[in-house]
Amino acid sequence: MKTLTFPGSYSSLVKIGEFVTQAAKSIGFEGFELYKIETAVDEACSNIIEHAYGEDNFGEIDISITTNPEKITITLTDYGEPFDPEYVKQPNLNTDLQNREDHGLGIYMMKQWMDEVNFMNYENKNILTLVKYRKD
Amino acid sequence: MEISTVEYKRCDVVKVTGRIDSASAPQLHEEFNKLMEANHFHIVFNMVDVSFISSAGLRVLISTQKNCKRFNRGELVLANVPENIRAALDLAGFTALFKIFDSEVAAVGNF
Numbered sequence: 001m002k003t004l005t006f007p008g009s010y011s012s013l014v015k016i017g018e019f020v021t022q023a024a025k026s027i028g029f030e031g032f033e034l035y036k037i038e039t040a041v042d043e044a045c046s047n048i049i050e051h052a053y054g055e056d057n058f059g060e061i062d063i064s065i066t067t068n069p070e071k072i073t074i075t076l077t078d079y080g081e082p083f084d085p086e087y088v089k090q091p092n093l094n095t096d097l098q099n100r101e102d103h104g105l106g107i108y109m110m111k112q113w114m115d116e117v118n119f120m121n122y123e124n125k126n127i128l129t130l131v132k133y134r135k136d
Numbered sequence: 137m138e139i140s141t142v143e144y145k146r147c148d149v150v151k152v153t154g155r156i157d158s159a160s161a162p163q164l165h166e167e168f169n170k171l172m173e174a175n176h177f178h179i180v181f182n183m184v185d186v187s188f189i190s191s192a193g194l195r196v197l198i199s200t201q202k203n204c205k206r207f208n209r210g211e212l213v214l215a216n217v218p219e220n221i222r223a224a225l226d227l228a229g230f231t232a233l234f235k236i237f238d239s240e241v242a243a244v245g246n247f
Contacts, residue, residue: 010159017155017188035188035220042190046158093229097205100198105228106191112227 003064008049008078009057016045016063023065024072028134036113037072037132043106044076044085044128052080052126071115074130082121085110085128139167147178147247149240153185156193164193168200168212177203177210180243184216194228201233211235215243 004019006012020041024034045061053059062077091104111117116131137160138153148171156164171179179200183189197212204210213235217225225231237243 010157013157013159014155032220032223035223038188039190039224042157042188046190046192049158094232097198097202097233100202100233102195102198105194109191109224109227 001064001066003062005060005062006045007057008045008053008059008061008080010046010049012061013042013045016061017042019063020065020074023067024132027067027069027072029072029132033132033135037074037130040110040114040117040130040132041074041076043110044130047083047085047106048076048078048080048126048128052078052083054081069134071131071133076128076130078126079124080126083126084119084121085117086119137163139164141167141171143176144244147180147244148176149180149182149244151182151185155188156186156196157188157190158192161190161192161196165196165199168196168203172200172203178247179204179210179212180215180237180240180247181212182215182240182243183218183221184240186218186221189221189224191228194224194230197230197234213237213243213246215240 006016017038021038024037059079064075066073085107088104088107090108091101114130115133118129120127140151142149201212204212215237
């Protein structure tokens with residue numbers, strides 16, 4: 001397992017993306033499947049910064065990655081307010097432009113593009129686990 | 137992320153190189169807002185060199201499109217959308233809300 005701690009800042013997103021994609025590439029993820037993982041982690045971290053910490057650069061995000069030939073498991077831990085993505089309403093994607101809502105899209109993309117998304121709050125920590133299986 | 141804007145007779149072409157995430161999306165929003173404040177509402181967004189777009193970037197596109205289309209005064213159209221980004225637009229249900237052109241020339245010619 002590899003773990004790195006990043007400042008909970010939007011300016012960390014590039015480095016977080018590099019950390020995660022490098023690990024995913026090491027077990028053969030590429031192209032669009034790799035892009036899906038990068039998107040899910042970016043959305044998860046943006047949510048932590050915006051909702052759990054409430055502002056940029058307020059706390060840290062621990063990211064642990066385990067890989068085996070079948071799957072990558074990415075665990076994101078923060079120490080902010082409990083924030084369960086399950087409770088975020090899914091945006092209506094069929095509505096017209098004027099009624100299109102601004103929020104909920106990131107979580108929707110995360111759920112659609114990962115195989116498993118699990119959230120728990122444990123000892124004042126938010127722990128979000130994202131899993132993606134290799135297809136071939 | 138780098139942004140360049142070229143003004144044509146009938147529209148402006150905005151081009152971004154790099155990632156559009158929560159860190160860089162506000163910069164893109166500001167660029168579109170600058171154009172709209174100058175009453176430029178016919179905008180082509182050339183995405184050929186966009187490597188990544190998160191929901192923060194998608195929100196900028198929606199907000200800009202709403203503003204451009206108000207009073208029928210214009211439109212934001214997309215050009216040269218890379219495959220991964222096209223998939224993100226599809227997933228978000230954006231393909232019904234934006235015209236997407238295969239080339240910048242076709243997008244500019246639309247106006």
